[in-house]
Structure formats: structure tokens, C-alpha cells
Amino acid sequence: MSTNNDHKSHINDPKTPNEELQVFHSIHNDIDQSITEKSKIAGWINDRLPIIATLENTLKKHPYPKNLSYWWNFGSIAGICLVIQILSGLFLAMHYVPNTKHAFDSVEHIMRDVNYGWLIRYIHAVGASMFFVALYAHMIRSLYYGSYKAPREVLWWAGIIIFLLTMATAFMGYVLPWGQMSFWGATVITNLFSAIPVIGESIVQWLWGGYSVDNPTLNRFFVLHFLMPFLIVGIVLIHLMALHTTGSNNPSGVPMKSKKDSIPFHPYFTIKDMVGFAVFFLVFGYFLFFYPNALGHPDNYIPANPLVTPAHIVPEWYFLPFYAILRAVPDKLGGVLMMFGAIILLFFLPYLDRSKVRSGAYRPIFRKFFYLFVINFVFLGWLGKSPAEGWYIWASRLTTMYYYAYFLLILPILPRFEKTIPLPDSIDEHFKQKHV
């Protein structure tokens, strides 16, 4: 591990993020390359490749805060979603044809002829929505409990990159069935880049590989849609590496002070994650087997037609809030910048939020603004699928303004006035308050 590990920490009450890291690393100090697994084969392998030690360190020795709530389940749920998407996608790719002449038919071929093709495709389509449910829940957790604050900035950034890559992957995946929504979604989203002054038009033609969304576009989207999940896996590993270096945040937001604050991942959180998986798969199964098309758009069962745009064109639900921001701005370039800016802003969050107290549970005024932010975000989503006319436009302008104000005004200024609730002395004490 890092050099922090070499000197024993004598700090009992970490005040700064750096001290927090030192304390965490000293708690985490007993991590070494020896293993408890007794089998000879395991020992033989570990002497040559310390993979068993790494697994044991992660699962058995690595200290996790013992007060984690169910909100901390969504990371592993997002992880299993990624695995499900890669697996189901792999089998779909064996039957799918990335060509404008055959794409739509090959998807119908999967639905009708391929053994269990309907199941695999619905797993993949519903799975994409479920992935975003998990991601959004995971991010809302971070926003409320201040998980993005120092020393977890890099952890947070890796998460935003995963979010961005997942959005790009989902968008390109939605183009592949080559239905009406695929085609017009691709046309609208790629045209966003035409807003860039001077070079915009050439960039869009470069993205298309032609003068409109056509076969070259479909072919490259398929290749990229196949590649990007593996890039996401790479960033997930970085995300986990950062997580294991800083340790998990927790509902109290106070740093870990001693071993007493922690429990090992296994068996406590492996079991708890299984409970989370079970509940999550029930919801997944409900949509998968009873309403597999509820989260999609019926127009995508009409083959792509470059001559007719659907009367009402909307993206998938997980893009709606950002789509609403795009439409709220009465200027082409401005709308595009505001939309991308809404996500780019998240990168600056560790510096925008000036509060020393991490957890929203101890910030009474922040909490009200936070709940309003969540409601506002959901409302933005609803506006995103409503027609862009009349009072909807004014509502989406107001909600867009609140989205930005939350990050740019409330988070930086509020801490100056807010009187926070006294924090518990330690995670252990918080745990006792809650559970004993």
C-alpha cells in the first residue's frame, strides 16, 4: 500500500481528510500477503500470484463502517447490473446483425426464432433501466451523505465517469434495434454536436460517417456499444481501488477512528448485499416477466424510416431530466451546454460543497434543499416527456434554474448560515444510537 501505511498513526480524532486517511490506513494495516485459507493449492497459487490474499484482504480484513444502511447496497447492485448487461449483451450480439437492412429483422429474429431470445433481449432492455435505477440511487446516496467530499474526490470522479460512459453505452444500444425511436433518437443526439460553432457540422458528419444517420453510423455504434462496457469495467476497478484506499463513507459521515468502528465485508455485507439483490431482482423480474415493454417506447417496434419523424419523440426515461434541460433553453448552443454542464458540474461538487459536515442527516436546512432537489429532478424528468410547449417550458426553465442553483449557490453558501446538529463521537456511537 502507500507510504501512509508505514508509520503507525497516533491520531485519535482525525480532523482533516488527510488525518482521516492516516487513521484509516493504520486500521487497515494488518493487510498483508499471508492467507488464512489452508488448502495447499491455494497456498501454491498465492505464493506466485497473490490473488487469494487480495480477495481475503478485500472480503475478510478490509474494514467497513459497521453502521452502513441499505442505501449502501446500490453499488453492488449496479455492479451486478453491469455483469448482467455484459452477459446478456454477449449472447444477443451472437444473433444481431449491425446493418440497416437486417438490424430490425435480426432483433425480431431474436424475439421469435432464437431459443429464449425473447428472454435474453428483455433481460438486456429491462436490465438497462434497472442499471440506471441502481446508478441514480447510488448517486442520490452520495449526494445526501456527502460521499463526494475529501478524501473521496477521486472515488466520486471515477463514479461520474462510469455514469457518463453508461449513458453513452445506453444511448448507442438503443439505436441498434433500428426502430423509429432508434433512428430519430440517434439523429437528435448526434445533431447536438452541430451546435458547436464552426466545426460542429464536420464533427457530426464524422460521427455519422456520412451525411445522415445511416449504415456506417449503425455499424460503429454497434462496435462501440460492445466495447464500452469493458471500459466501464476498467473504471469500476479504479472506483473500487479508490474505495479501498479511502474506505467507505457512512450514514453519520464521521471518519473511522478505530477498529471498533468497523466490521469485515464478509460475512456481514456479503449477506446484506444478497438481501439487496433479492429485493432488486424481484423488481427486475416484475418488469421482465409482466411489463417488459413498459419502460420502452412502442414506436421502436416500427422499422426506422428516414422520411417520417414520430409525432412525439422522447428519449428513454433515464435521460429525461437532462433532455428537459436541453429543451428549456431557447438557444441551440446554450441548451446543449446547459445539458452537458448539468453533468460536468458534478465533477466540481467536492469543491462546491463547503460544509465541513458530510452527512445530510446532521444538516437540517441542507436536508430540505436536498429533498427539494430530488423532487425537482424527478419533476424535470416528467417535464422531459411532456410536450415542449405552453407552461411546460416555463416550468422546465424554473426547475433547470433550481438544479443549477442547488450546486452553484446553495451548496457553497448555505454552510455559512447553517447550524448543524452535533455529530456522534464515532461510528461506534452512531451505531449504538441506532441499533442498541
Next chain:
Amino acid sequence: MFDLKNNQNSNQTPKNNEDYKIKDNLKDESRRNLLKNTAYATAGVGAVCALLPFIDSMNPSKDVQALASVEVDISNIKVGEEKKVMWRGKPIFIKRRTPQEIDDAKKVELSELKDPQNDSDRVKAGKEEWLVTIGICTHLGCVPIGGQGEYKGWFCPCHGSQYDTSARIRKGPAPKNLEIPPYEFLNDKTIKIG
């Protein structure tokens, strides 16, 4: 929730020698192992069940299965000629043999053959003129060339396997005779393969 004090020591037998404590502990341990193994087994069965549809998706799909038979018009094949048709993505040789070729095939003793089979078992009774085989060498899957080789049947250019006029293997690395596909004569002019 869970007992954190016991957590540190739960995997070790108690240090003191009081028998009842050790017994209790062992009883607990075996109960826990039963629960654990039951959980693992259930999860394992679940995982296998979840995998089955994925594996099955790689089997021939329904449209591929639907193409399992073809009908061929054989009226325009002259004596001594061979026609190639596709069936399930494989070449099928339909050979109208000359009397000489039929004779050659019938004369061969079973003891001379690597994969002993009578010529009469490889054609339909009364239709000895017609030899229908899957045109794929039983060695490594190449397509043999007709009318070549020492036995005037088929010769595989890949590794030199030679087949006679009944498409039986006579020489070279192939282990088996050319396979006979399932087929029937619908009438004198048409056969249905598959």
C-alpha cells in the same frame, strides 16, 4: 442486529476446557455449516438454471430448424453425372452412377474396407443408380472432388482421402465412409432430403 463482541472469536474454539461449551460450539458449527451448504447449493442450482436459457440460445434457432429439408429435381441429371445441392448448409452429392460404377461398388469384399458397409446398404433398393451422400470428407470436413482418385469415386484434396464409387473410404486418413443423409424418392423425378 448482530453480536459484534462474538464476531472476533466466532471461528475459534473457546480457550477454556469446559466440555459443554465446546460441545455447544460444535453443535452450532455443524448447524451453521448445514445452513451455509444449503444456501450454497440453492444458489448453485439457481445459477445453473439461469445459465440454461443462455446456453440454449446458441442452439439452432427455429428458422434454421425450419430449413431442415429440401426437395431436389433429379430429372435433368444424366447417367455418370453428379449434382451438388445444399442441405443445412452442407453440400449433398447426388450421383447418377453408370452400370460399371455400380458393378465396381458391388464387387468389393467387405474385408477390404476400413468402414465395412455393403453398397446395397448405401442406396435405396431398386434405385441403385442413385447415390446420395453428404459431400463432406469424414477426416476434417473438406469437400472431396468427384471422379478422381485410384477408386474413381471421390478424392479429398485436403489430405488425400480416397473414396470408391459407393463413396466408401478406401485409402487415406478419413475414418468413415461419406455419410448418407436421410432422403426419400417422392417420385421418379424428385427426391426430398432431410
